[in-house]
Amino acid sequence: MASSTNAPKIFISYSWKPMANKQKTLALAERMVNEGVNVILDEWNLAEGQDKYQFMEQMVNDPEIKRVLVICNDDYKRKADQKEGGVGAESLIISKDVYKQADQTKFIPIIFEKDEKGEPYLPTFIHSRIYIDLNSDEVFEDEYEKLMRNIFDKPASRKPPLGTPPSYILQDEPIFLRTANKVRAIQNALINEKKNNQVFVDDYYSTFLQALDDFEIDISKIMAPPFIDDIVLEKIEALKVLRDDYINFLEVIFTFSAQFDMGKFISFLERLLDFIMTKDGVNYSHNTHGYLKLDQYRFFLNELFLYQTAVMFEKEKFKELGELLNTNYVVFNKSSDETAAYSFLLFNQPTLSIDRFRNDRLQMRRVSYTADLIKERADNPKYSFDKIKEYDILLYYIGIMKNEIKDDYHWLRWHPQTSVYNTYKVHILGKLISLRYFNNMKPIFGVDTIEELKQKVEKVTLLDADKLDRFNFEAPYINIAFDFSKIGTYS
Numbered sequence: 001m002a003s004s005t006n007a008p009k010i011f012i013s014y015s016w017k018p019m020a021n022k023q024k025t026l027a028l029a030e031r032m033v034n035e036g037v038n039v040i041l042d043e044w045n046l047a048e049g050q051d052k053y054q055f056m057e058q059m060v061n062d063p064e065i066k067r068v069l070v071i072c073n074d075d076y077k078r079k080a081d082q083k084e085g086g087v088g089a090e091s092l093i094i095s096k097d098v099y100k101q102a103d104q105t106k107f108i109p110i111i112f113e114k115d116e117k118g119e120p121y122l123p124t125f126i127h128s129r130i131y132i133d134l135n136s137d138e139v140f141e142d143e144y145e146k147l148m149r150n151i152f153d154k155p156a157s158r159k160p161p162l163g164t165p166p167s168y169i170l171q172d173e174p175i176f177l178r179t180a181n182k183v184r185a186i187q188n189a190l191i192n193e194k195k196n197n198q199v200f201v202d203d204y205y206s207t208f209l210q211a212l213d214d215f216e217i218d219i220s221k222i223m224a225p226p227f228i229d230d231i232v233l234e235k236i237e238a239l240k241v242l243r244d245d246y247i248n249f250l251e252v253i254f255t256f257s258a259q260f261d262m263g264k265f266i267s268f269l270e271r272l273l274d275f276i277m278t279k280d281g282v283n284y285s286h287n288t289h290g291y292l293k294l295d296q297y298r299f300f301l302n303e304l305f306l307y308q309t310a311v312m313f314e315k316e317k318f319k320e321l322g323e324l325l326n327t328n329y330v331v332f333n334k335s336s337d338e339t340a341a342y343s344f345l346l347f348n349q350p351t352l353s354i355d356r357f358r359n360d361r362l363q364m365r366r367v368s369y370t371a372d373l374i375k376e377r378a379d380n381p382k383y384s385f386d387k388i389k390e391y392d393i394l395l396y397y398i399g400i401m402k403n404e405i406k407d408d409y410h411w412l413r414w415h416p417q418t419s420v421y422n423t424y425k426v427h428i429l430g431k432l433i434s435l436r437y438f439n440n441m442k443p444i445f446g447v448d449t450i451e452e453l454k455q456k457v458e459k460v461t462l463l464d465a466d467k468l469d470r471f472n473f474e475a476p477y478i479n480i481a482f483d484f485s486k487i488g489t490y491s
Contacts, residue, residue, distance in 0.1 A: 007036050007037060007038040008036075008037055008038065008066045008067070008151050008152060009038040009040065009064050009065055009066055010032075010037055010038070010039055010040065010065065010066055010067040010068070010069060010151060011039075011040045011041075011059040011060070011062075011065050011067075011068050011069070012025060012028075012029055012039060012040070012041050012068075012069045012071060013056065013059075013060075013068060013069070013070050013071065014070075014071035014076065015071070015073060015075040015076040015079065017075045018075070021071070021073050021075065021112060021113070022043075024112060025041075025071050025112075026041075026043060028071075028110075028134070029041050029044075032148075035148065036152075037148075037151060040059055040065065042055065042056075060106075065106065066106070066151065067106055067107075067108055067150070067151055068106050068107050068108070069108050069110050069147075070107055070108065070109050070110060070123070070126060071110050071112050072109050072110060072111050072112060072113070072120060072121050072122055072123065072126075072131070073112045073113035073121055074113055074115070074121050076121065076123065077121040077122060077123045080123035080124070080125065081123055081124050107126055107129060108129075108131070108132060108147065108150065109122055109126050109129050109130075109131035109132070110131065110132050110134055110147070111131050111132065111133045111134060111135045112134060112135055113135060114135055120133070120135070132144075132146060132147045132150075134147075177211065177241055177242065177245060178207050178208075178210055178211040178214070179204060179207050179208055179211055179242070179245050179249075180245075182200070182203065182204045182207060182249075183204070183245065183248050183249045183252055185200050186200045186201055186204060186249070186252055186253065187252045187256060190252070190253070190256035190257050191256055197257075198261060198264070201253065201261070201264070202264065204249060205264070205268040205271070208242070208246065208268075209268075209271055209272070209275060211242055212242075212275055212297065215235050215238055215239050215242075215296060215297075215300075217231055217232070217235060217293040217294075217296065219289055219290060219293050222289055222293070227357075227358075227361065228289050228292050228293065228353050228357065229292075229353045229354050229357050229358035229361065231293075232292065232293075232295045232296050232299075232351070232353045232354060233354060233358075233373075235296035236296045236299050236300065236373065239296060239299075239300045240377055242300075243300065243303060243304060243307065243377075244380070246304060246307070246308075247307050247311060247380065247383075250307075250308060250311040250312070251311055251315075254311060254312060254315040254317050254320075255315065260320070262320055262323050265324075266323065266324065266327055266329070269324070269329060270329045270330060270331055272301060272304075273301070273329055273331045273342070273346055273347070274331050274332060275297070276294055276297045276298065276301065277331050277332065277333045277334060277335070277346075278332055278334050279294055279297075279334070280334075281293055281294050282294065282333070282334050282335045283334055283335040286352055287352070287357075291352075292352060292353040292357070295351040295352065295353040295354065298349040298350070298351050299351045299354075299370060299373070301347050301349070302347060302348050302349065302351075302370075302417075303374060303377070304347075305344065305347040305348070305395075306374070306388055306391055306392055306395075307383060307388075308324075309321065309391045309394075309395060310383045310387060310388060310391050311383070312324075313391065313428070314382065314383070316440065318440050318441050318442075318443050318444055319443045321443070321444050322442075322443025322444045322445075322446065323443075324344060325343075325344050325395075325398055325444055325446070326443075326444075326446040327344075328341035328342065328343065329341065329342050329343070329344070329346060330342075331346070343399075343402055343412070344395070344399075344414075345399050345402075345412050345413065345414050348395070348399075348414045348415060350370075350415070351370050354369045354370065354373070355368060355369050355370055367420045367472045367473070368417045368418075368420045368472075368473075370417045371417040371418045371419075371420045371421065374388065374417065374418055375418065375421065385418070385421075388418060389416075389418045389419065389421060389423050390423065390426050390427060390428050391428075392414075392416040392417065392418045392419065393416045393418075393419055393423060393426055393475045393481075394426065394428065394429070395414040395416065396413065396414045396415070396416040396419075396468065396475065397478050397481065397482075398414070398444065398445065399412070399413045399414035400413055400460050400465045400466055400467075400478065401445070401456045401457070401459075401460055401478075403459065403460070403463060403465055413465075413467075416468070416473065416475060417473075419468070419473040419474055419475040420472060420473050420474075422474035423474060423475050423476075424474065424476065425476065426475070426476060426481050429481055429482060432482075432486075432487045432488070433486045433487060433488070433489055433490050434488075434490050434491075435488040435489075435490060435491050436491065438450060438487060438488050450484070450487055450488050453482070453487075454482075454484050457478055457479055457482050457484075458479075460478050460479075461478070461479050466478045466479075
């Protein structure tokens with residue numbers, strides 16, 4: 001309860017007629033006093049011999065009075081509108097003249113009665129004001145809470161602090177985003193449980209793929225200067241707008257969708273891979289402009305999958321994430337001129353234009369410029385760079401557990417570029433000490449039991465598949481990261 005020195009002070013103006021209205025007003029005042037509000041009421045504070053009208057006018061204009069509650073019923077409205085005066089309770093009616101003298105934000109209409117049409121009895125002088133409806137038992141408690149929050153300046157929601165403009169606003173040439181406002185339409189459809197909400201999701205998928213065309217590099221315009229790496233970097237920066245929009249999309253569907261269609265989602269991811277694997281240039285030599293002009297898309301898909309993993313992890317969508325990590329993506333590869341099945345590892349492709357060509361050209365001496373970019377762009381407070389690093393390493397572990405062999409000399413793996421920023425402990429795996437958490441998380445490893453997971457990790461060690469270059473990249477060895485002496489030890 002607030003102390004008498006800091007309790008907000010309010011005045012209640014009301015009609016004494018009918019008696020039920022007066023009694024209800026007194027009950028409201030008593031409750032508010034018990035909950036820390038210093039209520040001024042004629043019944044309690046008007047002494048014998050005082051002028052009632054002068055008392056009311058004084059309360060309205062007193063700077064110590066934070067709010068004036070105007071209890072609105074039929075009698076109050078009629079007398080206020082007709083300016084009835086005289087002795088008794090009628091003289092407590094706030095007139096338009098008195099109302100003008102005070103700050104209008106002080107006045108809060110409180111509805112105690114409605115007419116036969118369900119309309120509140122609001123005097124003309126406050127007819128346009130937002131009111132608190134205490135007329136109905138069904139909404140009384142919710143409305144009372146709103147009133148108390150108003151008096152104590154503790155709104156249920158607050159305006160967030162002013163942030164920085166989105167990156168596309170800061171661009172010299174603003175980017176037109178094709179998917180703009182589509183996520184809002186999806187959220188509205190899901191919240192309102194529209195039967196056709198999948199139509200909005202499908203439209204987002206199609207529009208997103210179309211939007212990728214806006215970030216194409218015209219090979220005919222590449223000269224020296226500008227260099228190919230400069231142009232790739234420019235496109236990568238521009239793609240950040242689309243990345244952030246996709247994060248927003250994922251947050252909406254994994255928050256509001258009760259029956260999300262994972263089959264269509266996987267098909268969309270296949271189409272993303274198709275987008276790049278069918279482009280002219282994938283079959284060119286890796287040191288040619290024709291091949292490197294697709295690097296902005298290679299970086300984008302890698303970063304997109306990282307954030308996709310982060311969102312699904314934060315939303316604890318382990319079953320759905322497990323589907324993405326353990327399914328086959330059927331994609332046409334123009335380089336090999338065949339349709340084949342690939343794991344999620346195809347989303348992790350090197351960006352040679354910046355990691356090799358730019359590094360050499362500018363003598364930057366960076367181990368991974370890709371990692372530098374991911375760190376620089378990790379400006380979403382929900383998904384810090386430290387978290388992104390852990391998801392990157394986790395995807396590496398899951399990748400090597402697949403033991404995918406391309407040939408005797410090449411193993412397919414997810415290369416955790418961000419581990420160039422040393423990581424000595426993967427904290428998200430520490431949660432596996434909880435058997436409950438393991439049972440929730442096990443779909444991402446494609447196992448049913450701790451023993452199955454142990455066998456997978458032991459096989460990686462046996463085959464010496466954990467081949468991360470730990471001179472330049474630092475992450476715990478897989479058999480250390482998965483501490484089976486602790487996994488599942490707590491229920």
